[in-house]
Amino acid sequence: MVFSPVLLLAAFFVGQVAAHGYVPFIRINGQTIPGWDVTKDPYTTPQPLRVVRGTKLDSGFIDNPASNDITCSIGNQKLPPGPISATVAAGGTVEVLWNTWPLGHYGPVLNYMAKCPSGGCSSWKGDTGSPWFKIQQDVYANGEWASDTLAKSGFKYTVKIPSKIAPGNYLLRHENLALHAASSVGGAQFYPVCIQLTVTGGGSLNPSGLSFPGTYKATDPGIHFNPYQGEAANKAYVPPGGSVYPGLN
Numbered sequence: 001m002v003f004s005p006v007l008l009l010a011a012f013f014v015g016q017v018a019a020h021g022y023v024p025f026i027r028i029n030g031q032t033i034p035g036w037d038v039t040k041d042p043y044t045t046p047q048p049l050r051v052v053r054g055t056k057l058d059s060g061f062i063d064n065p066a067s068n069d070i071t072c073s074i075g076n077q078k079l080p081p082g083p084i085s086a087t088v089a090a091g092g093t094v095e096v097l098w099n100t101w102p103l104g105h106y107g108p109v110l111n112y113m114a115k116c117p118s119g120g121c122s123s124w125k126g127d128t129g130s131p132w133f134k135i136q137q138d139v140y141a142n143g144e145w146a147s148d149t150l151a152k153s154g155f156k157y158t159v160k161i162p163s164k165i166a167p168g169n170y171l172l173r174h175e176n177l178a179l180h181a182a183s184s185v186g187g188a189q190f191y192p193v194c195i196q197l198t199v200t201g202g203g204s205l206n207p208s209g210l211s212f213p214g215t216y217k218a219t220d221p222g223i224h225f226n227p228y229q230g231e232a233a234n235k236a237y238v239p240p241g242g243s244v245y246p247g248l249n
């Protein structure tokens, strides 16, 4: 059977948009809070105030870890429309509710935080300096990549906010890293989402040290990786961004 290149290309782009997920809701203490709905929020006037940073008008991926989009997704240069954040207690949880996630977009789920400067999160892009620290990661367990576990869990992922960090305003950078095409350099797909949080309680820890962009390199072993080598290789996979910051809990 002969396929028209034009039709194939069209199908490719439709698949790209349809297949990827975004985060229209989060949940804290049983309360559901609107995130950023790429199908509605950009088209609503006035633009709604959301705790999840707005992204470009689709749910596409970032393929260049040196891009400024790597901080908080495509369109990070456009700051969110309002100074709102969700309140969560240190030691509490934020449930990230993706609308969907495709099985077979193999990869880890990585979670970072950064404390916003005294002016708050809404006027801060988080793309300079080294304000980020890793708080939680899930990689490969029970024969399954964390991305597939997320997809099979109703597209829900639960982030625990560290109990010992100082109270204040933070960005939570939650990320799916899809490796299904990552056996080629530049083939990894990054899907970060930034959530504006006000953390209450906690301790006196003020971790930092990572940069977005900066920490990830296209040639990192956790970014240039073939996920089809089998169980042993997948179990040995080391995600980018290093270990979880010590002593957070």
Ligand SMILES: [Cu+2]
Pocket (backbone or CB within 6 Å): 016, 019, 020, 105
């Ligand atoms: Cu995809």
